[in-house]
Amino acid sequence: xxxxxxxxxxxxxxxxxxxxxxxxxxVFLRERRHELLDATFQDTLAATYSAEPGGKExxxxxMLALATLLxxxxxxxxxxxxxxxxMDKRWQMVLDCLGAESPPFRQSTLFNFRMRLMAHNLxxxxxxxxxALAELTGGFGARQLRAALDSTPLFGAGHVEDTxxxxxxxxxxxxxxAARVILEEAGLVLVGHSRLKAALxxx
Numbered sequence: 001x002x003x004x005x006x007x008x009x010x011x012x013x014x015x016x017x018x019x020x021x022x023x024x025x026x027v028f029l030r031e032r033r034h035e036l037l038d039a040t041f042q043d044t045l046a047a048t049y050s051a052e053p054g055g056k057e058x059x060x061x062x063m064l065a066l067a068t069l070l071x072x073x074x075x076x077x078x079x080x081x082x083x084x085x086x087m088d089k090r091w092q093m094v095l096d097c098l099g100a101e102s103p104p105f106r107q108s109t110l111f112n113f114r115m116r117l118m119a120h121n122l123x124x125x126x127x128x129x130x131x132a133l134a135e136l137t138g139g140f141g142a143r144q145l146r147a148a149l150d151s152t153p154l155f156g157a158g159h160v161e162d163t164x165x166x167x168x169x170x171x172x173x174x175x176x177x178a179a180r181v182i183l184e185e186a187g188l189v190l191v192g193h194s195r196l197k198a199a200l201x202x203x
Contacts, residue, residue: 002037004033004096026094032133037065045117048119069130070091130149
């Protein structure tokens with residue numbers, strides 16, 4: 001579970017003071033992230049990961065959830081979001097990576113996380129929790145926040161992905177469903193690839 005500090009350190013306090021008037025949402029997320037991402041909700045997010053042996057440790061779901069909210073609020077795509085994690089101190093403050101010289105996650109990691117959110121209907125849960133917390137704490141205008149987040153096509157994925165990567169997941173699901181019907185009878189092994197472009201590079 002992701003457990004970043006609750007109290008703002010000296011540098012974060014300076015960033016928050018400069019940010020509070022013009023980009024209040026950053027300060028709201030930084031000050032309230034521990035409430036938004038309580039243990040129960042983080043467990044729910046983490047449960048969307050598939051158990052796979054070996055490989056790298058998955059990026060904390062809590063961090064990716066905050067990055068997804070910042071994306072929606074700032075109307076930026078996956079590539080720009082990754083860049084912001086090393087170029088924008090406000091993003092670093094929220095994501096607990098101040099001073100990072102390399103991104104804490106890759107573009108594909110962020111995209112795949114959003115796809116898992118959507119597959120489990122957790123994208124709307126994340127938005128609703130954020131708006132409800134804003135309304136409860138008064139840390140950010142709930143109506144303004146809902147309007148800002150609801151106006152973005154980010155959660156539809158079309159805003160940030162090219163045609164191949166949009167078609168890829170849908171095609172994989174269709175082929176997978178068809179293959180299951182004949183898999184046992186034909187004695188075939190179903191294989192796939194996490195990214196369509198990478199699969200197309202194979203001979």
